[in-house]
Amino acid sequence: MGLGSGTFHENYAQDMAIFPTKLHWGVLAAFLILLFVCPLFASDRILTLLTMMGIAVISAHGLNILTGYCDQISIGHAGFMAVGGYTSAILCAKLGLPFWVTLPCGALAAGIAGLIFGLPSLKIKGFYLIMATIAAHFIIIWTIIQLRSVTGGVDGLSVPSPAIGGLMLGTKTNYFYLVMIIVCVATLLAKNIVRTRAGRAFIAIRDNDLAAEVMGISLWSYKLQAFFIGCVYAGVAGALLIHYFSFASTDQFPFMDSVWYLGMLIVGGMGSVTGAVFGAVALRLLDELVTMAGPVLSAAVAPQAAASLALMSHGLVIIIFLIFEPRGLYHRWEMIKAYFRLWPFSHQGSE
Amino acid sequence: MNFFLQLVVTGLAQGMIYALIAIGFVIILKCSEVFNIAQGHFVLIGGYLGYTFLVPFGLPIWAALGLAIVTATFMGLAIERLTLRPLLGEPVLAVVMVTIALASLLGGLATLLWGGEYKPYHGLLPTITLKIGAISVPSESLIGLIVSVICMVLLMLLFRYTKIGLAMRATAEDLQVVQSLGIKATTVYAVSWVIACIVGVIGGILLGGVSGAHIALADIGLKAFAVVLLGGLNSIGGAILAGIILGMLENVAAGYLDPLLPGGGLAQVFPFIVMIIVLIFRPYGLFGLVRIERI
Numbered sequence: 001m002g003l004g005s006g007t008f009h010e011n012y013a014q015d016m017a018i019f020p021t022k023l024h025w026g027v028l029a030a031f032l033i034l035l036f037v038c039p040l041f042a043s044d045r046i047l048t049l050l051t052m053m054g055i056a057v058i059s060a061h062g063l064n065i066l067t068g069y070c071d072q073i074s075i076g077h078a079g080f081m082a083v084g085g086y087t088s089a090i091l092c093a094k095l096g097l098p099f100w101v102t103l104p105c106g107a108l109a110a111g112i113a114g115l116i117f118g119l120p121s122l123k124i125k126g127f128y129l130i131m132a133t134i135a136a137h138f139i140i141i142w143t144i145i146q147l148r149s150v151t152g153g154v155d156g157l158s159v160p161s162p163a164i165g166g167l168m169l170g171t172k173t174n175y176f177y178l179v180m181i182i183v184c185v186a187t188l189l190a191k192n193i194v195r196t197r198a199g200r201a202f203i204a205i206r207d208n209d210l211a212a213e214v215m216g217i218s219l220w221s222y223k224l225q226a227f228f229i230g231c232v233y234a235g236v237a238g239a240l241l242i243h244y245f246s247f248a249s250t251d252q253f254p255f256m257d258s259v260w261y262l263g264m265l266i267v268g269g270m271g272s273v274t275g276a277v278f279g280a281v282a283l284r285l286l287d288e289l290v291t292m293a294g295p296v297l298s299a300a301v302a303p304q305a306a307a308s309l310a311l312m313s314h315g316l317v318i319i320i321f322l323i324f325e326p327r328g329l330y331h332r333w334e335m336i337k338a339y340f341r342l343w344p345f346s347h348q349g350s351e
Numbered sequence: 352m353n354f355f356l357q358l359v360v361t362g363l364a365q366g367m368i369y370a371l372i373a374i375g376f377v378i379i380l381k382c383s384e385v386f387n388i389a390q391g392h393f394v395l396i397g398g399y400l401g402y403t404f405l406v407p408f409g410l411p412i413w414a415a416l417g418l419a420i421v422t423a424t425f426m427g428l429a430i431e432r433l434t435l436r437p438l439l440g441e442p443v444l445a446v447v448m449v450t451i452a453l454a455s456l457l458g459g460l461a462t463l464l465w466g467g468e469y470k471p472y473h474g475l476l477p478t479i480t481l482k483i484g485a486i487s488v489p490s491e492s493l494i495g496l497i498v499s500v501i502c503m504v505l506l507m508l509l510f511r512y513t514k515i516g517l518a519m520r521a522t523a524e525d526l527q528v529v530q531s532l533g534i535k536a537t538t539v540y541a542v543s544w545v546i547a548c549i550v551g552v553i554g555g556i557l558l559g560g561v562s563g564a565h566i567a568l569a570d571i572g573l574k575a576f577a578v579v580l581l582g583g584l585n586s587i588g589g590a591i592l593a594g595i596i597l598g599m600l601e602n603v604a605a606g607y608l609d610p611l612l613p614g615g616g617l618a619q620v621f622p623f624i625v626m627i628i629v630l631i632f633r634p635y636g637l638f639g640l641v642r643i644e645r646i
Contacts, residue, residue, distance in 0.1 A: 025417070041375070043397070060532030067444075073443075073444055073447075075451075082569070119631075120630050120631055123630075123634060124630055124634045126443045127386045127443060127447065127584075128634055129441075129581075130447055131576055131580060131626055131630065132626070132627060132630045133621035133628045134573070134576075134623075135624075135627045135630075138573075138623045139620060139623055139624065139642075142357070142603070142619070142620040142623075161522075162540070179607055180494075257453070259451050259455075262444075262448060263448070264531075265447055266445075269446075302466070303466070304462050304463060304464070304588055305463060307462050307467060308459040308460070308462035308463035309459070310459070310469075311455045311458045311462060312456050312459030312460065312463070313456055313459075314452070315452040315453065315454070315455035315456035315458075315459060316452070316456060317452075317573045318448055318449070318452035318455075319434055319449055319452045319453070319456070320449075322438060322441075322445050322448060322449050322452070323434070323437045323438065323449075326441070326445060345556055
């Protein structure tokens with residue numbers, strides 16, 4: 001599907017390729033080059049924005065595998081990010097372990113937390129699971145605040161700025177490169193995970209769990225795998241977020257963030273790796289626009305207008321997407337691509 | 352012993368308000384199978400409406416309550432027509448997300464209109480003091496208790512004797528039968544949202560009278576979920592009982608355990624612990640419909 005005329009798949013490898021044509025490779029290379037030369041001309045502010053987008057993309061990938069592919073709705077994603085972030089921060093600050101050790105440890109811790117809170121998913125689904133994951137978020141944050149001696153409680157925890165070997169990652173540019181490399185790896189991994197045996201099992205569970213079980217897919221094992229993978233992604237994102245600020249605080253993981261990660265999937269397109277990227281970028285851009293418009297509005301309307309706009313814009317965007325474009329930006333993007341590919345004949349033959 | 356009884360009585364009054372709010376949730380769920388995450392934000396709007404009508408407008412309490420109910424009616428109608436009706440028949444996630452988005456929208460609206468500030472209107476509600484033995488029942492709690500009970504009785508009468516109430520019960524039972532009998536399901540949905548808004552707003556005014564109107568009022572919605580889960584998702588009676596149980600447990604637990612824990616704040620996380628326990632051991636709650644799924 002989606003191939004221009006004159007392009008044929010002649011063997012299995014070609015059919016399975018993520019980038020099937022030279023044009024795809026070219027676009028990818030151009031995009032990567034553009035991304036990695038960004039710090040040469042972009043301002044600090046844009047670099048920060050891109051880094052934040054990158055972190056959101058990683059987290060959204062995790063949620064996409066969990067919710068978009070396996071249909072285990074989780075509104076506790078920020079909580080799992082907090083587990084990963086805090087584990088990494090504590091190992092780094094209290095034990096003095098290097099960054100390249102703490103990051104995987106954080107990811108693993110988040111994955112284990114995901115396994116624990118994923119356990120109820122074996123018995124419950126739909127709304128019950130939503131409530132269980134909401135509860136997971138609040139219980140995680142409460143536990144972090146209670147363990148004051150280790151986590152610093154409400155005061156937060158300072159973390160030494162990260163370094164790998166002799167390479168200091170404290171500067172915005174270096175950190176940008178780190179995040180972007182991880183984003184590329186995470187995206188590639190996500191794209192491939194959903195094509196493996198596990199990924200196909202996730203999709204089968206999403207489409208019809210009963211049929212999947214009958215076909216011999218172990219729901220118990222694959223649902224937990226989905227939770228583990230999704231939360232490992234969240235853990236990496238949380239660790240990157242905390243190390244970026246060199247400070248860990250529960251305020252970095254508010255409950256509404258858990259909701260907005262789901263919002264990213266809805267805006268971008270549920271169950272598509274590209275969609276997760278689109279959604280994360282789109283909502284972070286919206287955030288940035290709101291931050292820019294905030295002071296203007298505050299001066300023009302009322303001092304609280306900025307805070308209000310942030311809440312209302314997110315709510316409105318999600319409502320509008322759900323009602324008018326439930327398949328998200330990704331679907332729109334595919335339609336635009338199809339339009340140009342098929343021009344001037346606007347109909348595509350059925351697959 | 353007195354300390355314990357005091358906690359129980361305060362918990363009872365608080366629990367009744369939780370139950371009232373939870374009823375709004377259950378009604379929407381039963382009639383239209385929508386999980387309304389925004390229920391807590393109706394409470395928030397209610398708290399601020401109470402402040403607006405009582406303090407800047409200086410209205411007497413009955414007029415304030417009446418005006419708030421009228422506002423809630425329009426709010427409910429608008430919400431149902433604009434956001435929920437286009438999504439009829441969509442999967443759970445879409446519907447839940449739209450109510451979450453709605454919650455955020457209402458939160459933003461409250462921030463815009465009232466500045467997100469703490470607005471107390473303590474002591475504006477009429478004062479009645481009641482002393483039973485050594486326990487004194489706070490006047491706000493007593494009023495909360497009375498108004499909640501009145502609302503519940505009114506709702507019971509509505510469901511038992513009015514045409515629309517019967518239609519709502521029938522819809523909850525079997526949508527197809529109701530439609531073939533010529534009852535408009537959309538009207539039923541709209542009325543269920545109006546009722547949910549009204550009970551939310553009344554709950555908000557009652558809670559606002561105790562603690563003042565502030566943004567954190569919306570968190571009551573999360574407690575209402577715990578109540579609903581404990582009571583069983585589709586049982587109004589269960590919601591009332593669970594509300595009382597949770598209110599009491601929360602007060603007693605906070606009263607005895609908070610001094611032992613360094614950070615305190617057990618009352619905030621308590622509903623979630625109850626929620627997880629209920630979800631693991633008895634997902635259909637105390638009185639909910641047991642759905643048998645063997646996977």
